Amino acid sequence: MAQINPSILSSDFARLAEEAQRVGGPEGADWLHVDVMDNHFVPNLTLGVPVVESLRRATDIPLDCHLMIEDPDRWAPQYVEAGAGSVTFHAEAAAAPVRLAREIRAKGARASMALKPATPVEPYEDLLPELDMLLVMTVEPGFGGQAFLDVTLPKIRRARQLIDRHGLELWLQVDGGVSASTIERCAEAGADVFVAGSAVYGAEDPAAAVRSLRAQAEQAGAAGRHAH
Ligand SMILES: O=C(CO)[C@H](O)[C@H](O)COP(=O)(O)O
Numbered sequence: 001m002a003q004i005n006p007s008i009l010s011s012d013f014a015r016l017a018e019e020a021q022r023v024g025g026p027e028g029a030d031w032l033h034v035d036v037m038d039n040h041f042v043p044n045l046t047l048g049v050p051v052v053e054s055l056r057r058a059t060d061i062p063l064d065c066h067l068m069i070e071d072p073d074r075w076a077p078q079y080v081e082a083g084a085g086s087v088t089f090h091a092e093a094a095a096a097p098v099r100l101a102r103e104i105r106a107k108g109a110r111a112s113m114a115l116k117p118a119t120p121v122e123p124y125e126d127l128l129p130e131l132d133m134l135l136v137m138t139v140e141p142g143f144g145g146q147a148f149l150d151v152t153l154p155k156i157r158r159a160r161q162l163i164d165r166h167g168l169e170l171w172l173q174v175d176g177g178v179s180a181s182t183i184e185r186c187a188e189a190g191a192d193v194f195v196a197g198s199a200v201y202g203a204e205d206p207a208a209a210v211r212s213l214r215a216q217a218e219q220a221g222a223a224g225r226h227a228h
Contacts, residue, residue, distance in 0.1 A: 139176030148177030160190025
């Protein structure tokens with residue numbers, strides 16, 4: 001089943017609790033995608049551990065924290081303690097990704113690793129069993145509202161092949177420029193978790209946008225599985 005995770009990067013940061021509610025409810029957001037940026041790993045600055053702690057108290061939607069930060073080996077465990085249900089670190093930033101994934105899992109969250117558009121998936125094949133989710137970035141991380149990068153589609157396909165070849169349960173997430181006009185290509189390529197910021201929070205009815213994106217992804221994903 002396709003999962004839709006609205007990115008709070010495109011929401012009103014002064015009203016995060018209400019913004020979480022706007023995407024909740026029946027058939028609403030599966031997870032809330034929380035973009036953590038440190039102005040070092042990416043050229044933008046957002047929020048940190050205290051905001052995640054507050055968000056955890058403000059919503060029942062589980063938190064999917066995407067750490068676009070340097071030194072995730074040091075910080076990721078703190079996001080689990082703050083209440084994240086899933087913590088994503090970047091392959092390009094982690095010093096010891098296997099140890100870090102194990103630590104995140106041991107603390108009780110889902111462990112996830114992200115790849116920037118130019119980072120190949122193949123070198124990480126043996127590491128995949130240590131993960132609960134792989135995030136293939138479909139824009140350069142740092143900002144919401146960017147155009148989807150088609151060049152990432154072959155990598156989504158290759159990641160799906162590796163996951164299936166090894167019989168793994170891990171989820172394959174895409175993030176960046178995911179909208180009504182790009183989600184089907186991602187789903188056909190094999191993604192099953194979709195982060196959408198502007199396509200959800202820029203819509204008149206964000207909860208309806210979540211439902212509509214999920215329906216599109218499910219239909220295209222089923223067609224993609226049939227074709228393979
Ligand atoms: O990680 C991100 C940027 O680094 C955001 O989650 C992503 O870009 C979502 O925004 P949009 O759907 O508007 O592209």
